[in-house]
Amino acid sequence: MPVAELLIAGILLGGLYALMACGLNLVFGVMKVINFAHGDLMAVGALTTVSLVAGLKFPYFVALVAVPLLCALIGLFMQWLVIRRISDGPMIMSLLATFALSTILVNVAILLWGGAPRGLPTVLSGSVAMLGQDIPLSRLVSFAVAMAATLGVWWFLQSTRIGKSIRSVSQAPELAVISGISIDRVRYITFALGAAMAGLAGVLLAPTFASDPNLGARFGIKAFAVIIVGGMGSYPGAMLAALFMGVLEVFAGYAYGQVFGSATVFLAMLVVLVVRPRGLFGIGARA
Amino acid sequence: MRAGILLAIGVGLAAVLPLFAGSYAMSFMVNTFMFVALAYSWNLIGGYAGYTHFGQVAFFGLGAYVGALSIAAGVHWILAALASGLAASLCAVVLGGVMLRLKGPFFAIGMFGIARVFESLAMGLDNITQGGTGLYLAVVNLKHIYYVLGGIVLAMILITWRLDNSRLGLQLLSIREDETAAAALGVRTTLLKVGTFVASAFVPGVVGALYGCYLGFVDPTNAFAPQTELTVIAMVLLGGMGTVFGPLVGAGLMSGVNEILWARFPQVYLAIVGVIILIAVLYMPRGIVNFAQRRGWRWVPVARGHLRRMADRAKGSAKP
Amino acid sequence: MTQPILVVENVGKSFGGRVALDGASLEVAPGSITGVIGPNGSGKSTLFNIVAGTLRSDTGRVAFDGRDISRSTPAEICRLGVGRTFQISRLFAELTVLENLVAIAHGKSDIEAVERALGLLEFLEITQLRDKWGAELSYGQRKLVEIARALMLQPRVMLLDEPFAGINPRLQNRIVDRLQALRAQGLTLFFIDHEMRIVLEICDDLYVLAEGKVIAHGDAAAIRADEQVKQAYF
Numbered sequence: 001m002p003v004a005e006l007l008i009a010g011i012l013l014g015g016l017y018a019l020m021a022c023g024l025n026l027v028f029g030v031m032k033v034i035n036f037a038h039g040d041l042m043a044v045g046a047l048t049t050v051s052l053v054a055g056l057k058f059p060y061f062v063a064l065v066a067v068p069l070l071c072a073l074i075g076l077f078m079q080w081l082v083i084r085r086i087s088d089g090p091m092i093m094s095l096l097a098t099f100a101l102s103t104i105l106v107n108v109a110i111l112l113w114g115g116a117p118r119g120l121p122t123v124l125s126g127s128v129a130m131l132g133q134d135i136p137l138s139r140l141v142s143f144a145v146a147m148a149a150t151l152g153v154w155w156f157l158q159s160t161r162i163g164k165s166i167r168s169v170s171q172a173p174e175l176a177v178i179s180g181i182s183i184d185r186v187r188y189i190t191f192a193l194g195a196a197m198a199g200l201a202g203v204l205l206a207p208t209f210a211s212d213p214n215l216g217a218r219f220g221i222k223a224f225a226v227i228i229v230g231g232m233g234s235y236p237g238a239m240l241a242a243l244f245m246g247v248l249e250v251f252a253g254y255a256y257g258q259v260f261g262s263a264t265v266f267l268a269m270l271v272v273l274v275v276r277p278r279g280l281f282g283i284g285a286r287a
Numbered sequence: 288m289r290a291g292i293l294l295a296i297g298v299g300l301a302a303v304l305p306l307f308a309g310s311y312a313m314s315f316m317v318n319t320f321m322f323v324a325l326a327y328s329w330n331l332i333g334g335y336a337g338y339t340h341f342g343q344v345a346f347f348g349l350g351a352y353v354g355a356l357s358i359a360a361g362v363h364w365i366l367a368a369l370a371s372g373l374a375a376s377l378c379a380v381v382l383g384g385v386m387l388r389l390k391g392p393f394f395a396i397g398m399f400g401i402a403r404v405f406e407s408l409a410m411g412l413d414n415i416t417q418g419g420t421g422l423y424l425a426v427v428n429l430k431h432i433y434y435v436l437g438g439i440v441l442a443m444i445l446i447t448w449r450l451d452n453s454r455l456g457l458q459l460l461s462i463r464e465d466e467t468a469a470a471a472l473g474v475r476t477t478l479l480k481v482g483t484f485v486a487s488a489f490v491p492g493v494v495g496a497l498y499g500c501y502l503g504f505v506d507p508t509n510a511f512a513p514q515t516e517l518t519v520i521a522m523v524l525l526g527g528m529g530t531v532f533g534p535l536v537g538a539g540l541m542s543g544v545n546e547i548l549w550a551r552f553p554q555v556y557l558a559i560v561g562v563i564i565l566i567a568v569l570y571m572p573r574g575i576v577n578f579a580q581r582r583g584w585r586w587v588p589v590a591r592g593h594l595r596r597m598a599d600r601a602k603g604s605a606k607p
Numbered sequence: 608m609t610q611p612i613l614v615v616e617n618v619g620k621s622f623g624g625r626v627a628l629d630g631a632s633l634e635v636a637p638g639s640i641t642g643v644i645g646p647n648g649s650g651k652s653t654l655f656n657i658v659a660g661t662l663r664s665d666t667g668r669v670a671f672d673g674r675d676i677s678r679s680t681p682a683e684i685c686r687l688g689v690g691r692t693f694q695i696s697r698l699f700a701e702l703t704v705l706e707n708l709v710a711i712a713h714g715k716s717d718i719e720a721v722e723r724a725l726g727l728l729e730f731l732e733i734t735q736l737r738d739k740w741g742a743e744l745s746y747g748q749r750k751l752v753e754i755a756r757a758l759m760l761q762p763r764v765m766l767l768d769e770p771f772a773g774i775n776p777r778l779q780n781r782i783v784d785r786l787q788a789l790r791a792q793g794l795t796l797f798f799i800d801h802e803m804r805i806v807l808e809i810c811d812d813l814y815v816l817a818e819g820k821v822i823a824h825g826d827a828a829a830i831r832a833d834e835q836v837k838q839a840y841f
Contacts (some may be wrong), residue, residue: 034392091391092339097568103561107554224396237488263407266400273397464699471709473685591667597721
């Protein structure tokens with residue numbers, strides 16, 4: 001088993017999971033809503049990137065900026081249209097509502113782009129020799145940008161005023177209201193930020209993986225497994241768990257085949273749900 | 288009473304339908320019956336006990352595979368369907384004890400994950416399941432499947448009716464409303480919810496097997512399709528969760544929408560299903576049947592009426 | 608003296624590092640009205656929840672009718688004959704009042720359950736609420752329905768979690784009146800509250816809790832005279 005190669009591949013994959021999972025976790029922390037449409041925002045991001053770069057011949061870095069903004073707008077719209085009306089209601093309703101949003105996004109995406117996979121083979125092609133391995137440039141860049149963005153958002157939450165109000169709404173909403181934070185505004189910002197992170201993940205995976213509207217169901221869905229393993233609401237937990245799950249998936253995939261690689265991710269999630277429901281690094285979860 | 292007569296008329300019509308209907312109409316009816324049966328099963332655990340279940344399709348798919356493999360081994364298709372139901376329930380016994388300790392979103396995500404694991408297994412264990420190629424089996428006469436499914440649907444309606452007017456039904460609803468309080472008031476919550484989960488897995492297993500017999504083909508994508516899950520949930524939600532006729536009303540409506548749109552514009556259809564769920568969640572979260580009951584529409588049977596009637600009688604007899 | 612029906616022996620409980628109960632003991636005589644009072648954070652609620660089985664004590668034991676219930680689940684304790692109400696109403700919102708009562712009438716036939724429910728609604732003078740949804744009721748109505756629901760199983764002991772908090776004096780008096788009628792029928796009542804006026808008026812036996820310990824015990828007159836209680840409370 002080529003351990004070094006697999007380890008590197010796993011960590012590189014984990015970077016994308018981290019970006020996805022942290023966005024999802026952020027939204028859950030503030031809204032207590034599990035956004036089933038998170039992965040589909042990523043798919044929309046990836047497909048938009050393909051259209052911009054391969055279709056309209058924009059440079060890749062334009063997509064890197066424009067697509068997250070677009071996704072943030074979609075996120076604001078979703079928050080305005082649906083989420084703000086159900087986030088304080090029964091959990092079952094918000095689960096069903098975001099499940100419905102997910103279906104709508106996927107199928108609108110199929111109408112717009114068709115169901116066939118699309119790629120960006122020409123962008124960031126080539127590879128870099130590192131640690132005795134040839135690593136594809138696209139993967140390296142996507143990992144670096146994803147980790148930078150994830151850590152950047154963390155810094156934003158820890159150090160800026162808006163970030164601090166997001167954290168206080170997430171940890172002690174009653175207190176936040178008393179201290180004059182507008183929960184409404186924080187929720188809009190959070191949902192937009194989460195959506196932008198999903199969109200960025202889409203941009204980053206477009207050069208490496210073939211993108212199609214069902215990408216969310218295949219790839220994005222693993223972010224749920226990541227945040228369960230890392231602990232719902234725990235930002236560093238999600239980051240660590242993402243890298244761990246990336247490595248786990250790559251090793252399991254190598255040993256037992258691609259299909260089992262994905263299954264292992266969910267198995268790990270189920271084990272954690274049963275054995276330690278608050279997650280490996282997380283806070284209380286049997287809400 | 289009125290509901291009983293309506294039901295009898297419905298059963299009568301359904302029984303003679305195959306004498307007139309062509310194969311297209313029969314296909315439509317078989318499909319609708321499948322979803323009605325699935326919706327009633329989902330309603331038990333999702334509607335009455337209040338556990339949002341995103342993994343029913345795991346039992347459906349399991350049933351499809353157990354059925355197809357049994358038939359390949361020479362078992363008669365009806366026995367194979369029964370075996371599939373039992374296999375699904377058995378699987379639910381194992382899963383239920385573990386998964387039902389989880390609440391709300393954790394249960395939902397966990398069951399969703401289980402469906403994906405099952406799908407991966409069906410894809411990966413290709414020496415048994417033929418992986419993505421799928422299993423082929425002899426197609427069973429459509430009319431036979433129709434009558435079997437019709438029987439299942441009728442049984443589910445009657446069982447739900449009985450449940451709705453029983454203590455057991457009230458206790459399940461009390462779990463949905465406030466599980467902690469229910470336990471503190473002596474309701475055996477764990478036993479009840481695991482039991483309901485196991486019972487609600489049986490019919491999806493059977494229907495999964497029948498689906499294989501109907502298509503003549505089982506593969507992982509069809510057996511574990513998330514859109515099956517979504518459609519079932521949308522039907523129950525739209526009709527009214529935790530009601531006797533909600534699943535029937537919801538499934539009837541959705542099948543109609545399906546019939547108009549699915550064949551020509553599948554993507555539009557699914558997007559519209561999403562929109563319907565959204566509208567239901569936002570504006571009518573209790574569904575059509577509850578909506579009508581609250582407004583006292585005459586043609587809708589009152590929810591859980593037998594207690595009220597009993598109370599009226601008790602009061603009447605108390606008067607001299 | 609008769610055997611106490613409920614015994615709490617040296618019960619301790621801490622959350623994280625914070626000690627909520629520090630070896631509290633008390634006894635409830637059958638047919639009595641026994642109250643526990645204490646300032647906020649004195650451990651009242653923790654004690655109540657340990658008796659009801661929703662929390663598990665770290666040390667000590669709780670016995671009901673001579674049987675150790677320290678490790679029993681809330682459902683088991685309820686079925687032994689201990690009814691309870693909740694501090695914040697936990698009626699089943701999407702069930703009618705009648706259904707709320709009948710749902711938990713374990714071991715009774717439907718007709719028995721309905722008749723008992725109607726009897727209780729009449730006893731509490733809320734017959735008109737029979738077909739209302741749980742969610743439709745006012746705060747005070749909920750309190751009354753919760754008492755009716757706790758009585759469905761003909762408990763021998765009834766645990767009341769702050770039954771008088773946040774309701775107007777007229778309703779308070781009405782509840783007091785009904786509780787005394789229940790006691791006259793032989794029911795044992797055990798409750799926690801901070802409404803000193805009522806507690807001193809109706810309790811046969813009182814325990815005062817402060818910082819997780821019982822600091823005083825006796826009838827109303829004894830508690831009024833107790834120096835430690837005055838310091839902690841008045």
